[in-house]
Amino acid sequence: MRIPMIAGNWKMNTTVAEAAALVKEMRPELDRIDNVDKVICPPFVSLAAAKELLKGSSVKLGAQNLYFEEKGAYTGEISPLMLAELCQLVIIGHSERRQYFHETAELVDKKVQAALKVGLKPILCVGETPRENEAGKTEEVLSRQLSLTSKQAYHTGLVLAYEPIWAIGTGKAATGEQANQTIGFIRRHIAKQHGQEIAQSVRILYGGSVTADNIAEFIKQPEIDGALVGGASLKTSQFLSIVKQTSEIKRVK
Numbered sequence: 001m002r003i004p005m006i007a008g009n010w011k012m013n014t015t016v017a018e019a020a021a022l023v024k025e026m027r028p029e030l031d032r033i034d035n036v037d038k039v040i041c042p043p044f045v046s047l048a049a050a051k052e053l054l055k056g057s058s059v060k061l062g063a064q065n066l067y068f069e070e071k072g073a074y075t076g077e078i079s080p081l082m083l084a085e086l087c088q089l090v091i092i093g094h095s096e097r098r099q100y101f102h103e104t105a106e107l108v109d110k111k112v113q114a115a116l117k118v119g120l121k122p123i124l125c126v127g128e129t130p131r132e133n134e135a136g137k138t139e140e141v142l143s144r145q146l147s148l149t150s151k152q153a154y155h156t157g158l159v160l161a162y163e164p165i166w167a168i169g170t171g172k173a174a175t176g177e178q179a180n181q182t183i184g185f186i187r188r189h190i191a192k193q194h195g196q197e198i199a200q201s202v203r204i205l206y207g208g209s210v211t212a213d214n215i216a217e218f219i220k221q222p223e224i225d226g227a228l229v230g231g232a233s234l235k236t237s238q239f240l241s242i243v244k245q246t247s248e249i250k251r252v253k
C-alpha cells in the first residue's frame with residue numbers, strides 16, 4: 001500500500017513572520033488528519049522557525065531546492081547537510097527551476113543523489129511544456145527526465161511529482177483521467193527500467209492548479225498517490241480541505 005502524500009510548495013511566498021503564522025494556523029487541524037503524509041515546503045529562511053513550531057507534530061517539512069555540494073565556496077547556495085538539520089524532504093527539479101534557472105537533467109540528478117546521501121527524501125518533479133504536450137511528446141520527455149534516476153533512489157523512498165507545465169499556476173488543471181493516464185505511463189516506464197516492485201511502491205503525485213474543488217477528481221484515480229500543491233497550499237482552508245479529502249478518499253475500507 002502506498003501512503004498518500006499532500007505536499008504544499010509555498011514557492012517564493014511568505015516572510016518569516018507570515019510563514020510562522022501560517023504554520024501555527026494549520027498545525028492543529030493537520031495533526032488531526034491521519035492516513036496522509038502531510039508536508040509543507042516554506043522558503044529556506046523560514047525552515048528553522050517552522051521546525052520549532054512543528055515540534056511533536058506529524059506534519060513534515062520540506063525545502064524547495066538544494067545544491068549538491070556539502071560545503072565550500074558556493075556563494076548563496078544551500079547544502080544538503082544544512083537542510084538535513086531542518087527538514088525531512090526536498091523538492092528537486094521543479095519546472096520553475098529547470099525553466100528559470102536552467103537546471104539540466106544532470107544537475108537535477110546530482111541534487112537527488114546529494115539529498116539521498118544525507119537522508120533527505122527527494123520529491124522529484126517531472127513534466128512537459130505546453131509545446132511538448134501539443135506535439136505529442138509527453139511520454140518521450142518524461143522518459144528522458146526519468147532516465148537518470150537510479151534504482152537506489154527509488155529504494156530510498158524518492159517521491160515523484162508529475163507536474164505538466166501548462167497546468168502550473170494557470171488555473172488550467174489536467175483532468176483526473178489525463179493525469180491518471182500519464183502517471184500510469186510513468187509507472188509502466190519505471191517497471192521497464194527497474195522492475196514491478198519499485199514501480200508499484202513509488203509514490204507519484206500530481207501537481208498543477210490543484211484546489212479543494214478539484215482534488216477529489218485526482219485522488220479518486222488509482223495511479224495518483226497525492227498532490228504537490230502550489231497556490232492553494234498558502235490558504236489554510238484550501239490546504240486543510242485538500243488533505244482531509246485525500247485522507248477520506250484513499251482510506252482502505
Ligand code: 13P
Nearest residue numbers: 009168169208209230231
Ligand atoms: P499551482 O498549484 O499553483 O498550480 O502550482 C503547482 C506547483 O508548481 C507545485 O509545485
